[in-house]
């Protein structure tokens with residue numbers, strides 16, 4: 001019988017914690033290289049600007065060791081446990097890995113955001129240390145433990161899709177039907193993980209596991225496909241990018257940087273297919289333990305980042321939020337670039353729900369929204385000299401159902417990311433309001449514009465509390481103007497046509 005390898009509890013905890021800290025501020029270099037190429041090729045000006053913000057943000061995070069995105073994710077861990085290994089611990093594997101998560105998320109030098117809520121259907125209580133993680137364990141041959149650690153953002157996870165197809169249905173057609181429905185809340189450009197086969201739950205797992213693979217679409221296209229799966233990856237990649245959705249849904253050439261597919265045998269009666277997107281804050285790392293101590297992940301070199309340094313557009317208009325009027329808001333046109341200055345309120349899912357509940361009961365709100373602008377955000381707590389940690393926008397679409405309620409309170413405009421739906425766009429036009437878009441995945445860069453921050457309501461909601469931020473030159477784009485012109489509806493259509501008419505995508 002093979003000798004057992006002992007995996008010390010502390011080695012696993014330390015390795016998980018280090019890997020989570022590492023991925024919070026270092027993008028995988030395959031993503032950065034592919035995004036750098038996408039930046040060079042991008043013809044859509046708004047999409048190019050968004051990619052420049054994401055690349056600049058990425059380098060700032062690598063330098064400053066602060067999170068790429070305010071959504072520091074729910075932790076997914078995939079363990080392949082060699083059957084000749086034993087865990088030296090009186091805790092369960094889940095408890096040990098969760099201890100690593102806790103240590104990473106509470107690290108005082110780079111505190112990460114606690115986004116995990118217990119009791120999801122009812123009280124939705126924040127567990128305060130981002131535990132528990134979602135742990136998948138596979139027993140394999142050998143005397144090593146191989147671990148993939150990922151921190152999955154909520155915006156991209158929300159767009160996951162699954163279908164039990166009939167055996168003869170087309171996977172490509174389904175993907176092309178789903179992508180426009182997924183909008184921009186998953187923060188493109190990113191990756192698509194696709195699972196084919198297995199059973200319902202196994203298929204979803206395959207799609208998620210596929211996202212752990214490195215981006216290699218450029219190399220694959222260069223050498224040509226050698227399997228049916230590789231040919232399918234290329235077909236989906238080209239056809240999705242031809243949709244013209246582009247970075248942040250602003251219309252352009254790069255919606256995805258790669259498609260990864262994993263498959264497994266399935267029942268003759270069906271063809272399960274799952275698709276999970278990964279956002280611009282793609283975060284995952286791999287390490288192996290062999291009993292000799294904790295794993296070490298080497299830091300990437302800063303000169304590996306593309307030479308892209310975003311600065312605000314010279315044509316951007318400065319806006320004073322402290323003196324903003326309804327007439328100012330009505331002068332903005334979709335696509336205008338603005339630099340926001342002055343005080344704004346914040347609020348996201350839990351605050352909106354509580355506001356609606358309080359209004360229904362006739363209770364007084366802690367803040368007056370009349371004449372104010374709201375930013376949909378849940379920031380990371382500050383460290384050292386920061387007034388706030390990374391504070392990029394959350395998906396505005398989730399706030400659509402509260403649009404009329406908030407605008408009836410006299411709100412002048414909102415700031416978030418991704419598209420507004422038809423009803424919310426109509427409500428914005430009816431109130432002659434506007435919706436402004438900041439770039440998802442540029443959270444640290446955005447936070448540099450925030451000069452003061454204080455909680456002004458619902459403090460018990462933690463990162464979902466209502467804050468008042470004082471901002472200087474915070475970059476946003478008018479995504480829905482007061483006439484209801486909606487960038488996210490218009491731009492992808494324009495770019496889809498342009499791509500088709502002018503053959504803009506490389507072969």
Ligand SMILES: O=C(O)C[C@H](O)C(=O)O
Nearest residue numbers: 071153154155378394395
């Ligand atoms: O939770 C957040 O801050 C953002 C979320 O990941 C989203 O994309 O909507």
